[in-house]
Amino acid sequence: MKIIVTDQAGDVHELEGLEGWRVMEVIRDWGLNIKAECGGALSCATCHCYVDSEWLDAVGAPSDEEEDMLDSVGDVKTNSRLSCQILCSDALDGLKLTLAPSAAKD
Amino acid sequence: MSTEITTDVVVIGAGPCGLFAAFELGLLDLKCHFIDILDRPGGQCAELYPEKPIYDIPGFPVVTGQQLTDNLMAQIAPFSPEFHFSRMVNSIEKLEDGSFKLQTDADETFFTKVVVIAAGGGSFQPKRPPVPEIEQYENKSVFYAVRKMEDFRGQDVVIVGGGDSALDWTLNLQPIVRTLTLVHRRDAFKAAPASVNKMKELVAEGKVNFQLGQIAKLDGDDGQINHVHLATEAGDLSIPATRLLPFFGLTMKLGPVADWGLELNDNTIVVDTEKFETSVPGIFAIGDINYYPGKLKLILSGFHEAALMAQAAKAIISPGERVVFQYTTSSTKLQKKLGVA
Ligand SMILES: Cc1cc2nc3c(=O)[nH]c(=O)nc-3n(C[C@H](O)[C@H](O)[C@H](O)COP(=O)(O)OP(=O)(O)OC[C@H]3O[C@@H](n4cnc5c(N)ncnc54)[C@H](O)[C@@H]3O)c2cc1C
Ligand code: FES
Secondary structure, rough: OEEEEOOHHHHHHHEEEEOOOHHHHHHHOOOOOOOOOOOOOOOOHHHEEEEEEOHHHHHOOHHHHHHHOOOOOOOOOEEEEEEEOOOOOOHHHHHHEEEHHHHOOO | OOEEEEEEEEEEOOOOOHHHHHHHHHOOOOOOEEOOOOOHHHHHHHHOOOOOOOOOOEEEEEEEHHHHHHHHHHHHHHHHOOOEEOOEEEEEEEOOOEEEEEEEEOEEEEEEEEEEEEOOEEEEOOOOOOOOHHHHHHHEEEEOOOHHHHHHHHOOOEHHHHHHHHHHHHHOOOOOOEEEEEEOOOOEEEOOOOHHHHHHHHOOOOOEEEEEEEEEEEEEEEEEEEEEEEOOOOEEEEEOOOOEEEEEOOOOOOOHHHHHHOEEEOOOOOOOOOOOOOOOEEEEEEEEEEEEEOOOOOHHHHHHHHHHHHHHHEEEEEEEEOOOOOOOOHHHHHHHHHHHO
């Protein structure tokens, strides 16, 4: 499966996702600008991304705990998600998202 | 007021690895002082995952980050280490006699023979909201913590966030400020229900202005803000403000560790695997902050590193003294130190 990620600089990257991996892990593995401080434990919100509107239904809604975590970033939009909470699967082949400014490394 | 403290060992960072180091050093009769920018012990375990279970601590099939911290604190209690919280170590200087002088941002000076850097993923610092040019206002009119309430008296204050800090300071500052606006992106709060209720009462009485939205832009000059622009569903909203308090929690930054003249490898400190000493003799680094071939960033590894480091620290602090290797199970001498024999 593929995921198409626009980074904070506006560059578009087509990444090979692995079934069962977290989307955050794929983005981090490719060396894009994502801090992902807690490694996917839903404790940092430094993997914040915006999911393309046409993919919102497929990825589903964030959990309450994820919403609470999203409170800790200042650039939330209606299509905000934490990329560590989205699992790669064939159903998400072609998933398009954009890295949020608040996900950038220092 | 400046303070001077003299000790055997200063441990920078009260995360799990630093805490366990106090145990290993204590068995060798070495006295520790801890310095941590957080206001409590536990490092990542306490700050990032206090309630999450850890499964790979030997002997604990499962333990939460907070439980592990509490247990480590109990384990080192017999050695009475001293803690200096809410301050950052800014500098380390090697003195002529080989000992060290450390300076904190709370105007304390530590004189110590050995420094143990257990700074983990770096120092915890407030998350900066992604607002353009916010840096120029920081510590002048934008603050991430309230150190002196007087600085807010009579001011037009905007507080951003929906957690306990945001709510606590809304309640504490409201009586002394001129106006207070609480901004949060949604109408749900992750704070103590009692504080949320009280805040809602103040809103109903017109004493606190609550706005749904996020900060988008700041206006002002010379470090002094005069307006905070919010992005709200209804569009851009500008609020007159002289003080801004964003409360978005903490994030780890390497911080001053990078400036201490130690050999680094990609934001970690290079050590040997015999003593976990850095490129400067007398300064050790254990836990997530160090680097050597094969390093695993696990709590377990930091515990092992602490034990070997302590032996080497002892040799520096008490040169010539023979250290006899003993088990805590069978040595009455060690058990006496632990207060169990
Ligand atoms: C969500 C999550 C889950 C994890 N799960 C596991 C697991 O299951 N098993 C496992 O083994 N590990 C796990 N880890 C990793 C583990 O937390 C770290 O390996 C461990 O915390 C490292 O301990 P430490 O003592 O080296 O540093 P830290 O815990 O990072 O503590 C360092 C301390 O030093 C302070 N500090 C740094 N610089 C300064 C300075 N200049 N002045 C003052 N204070 C300073 C910091 O504020 C901090 O309190 C997990 C981590 C996270 C985030
Ligand atoms: S990586 Fe920390 S919340 Fe996603």
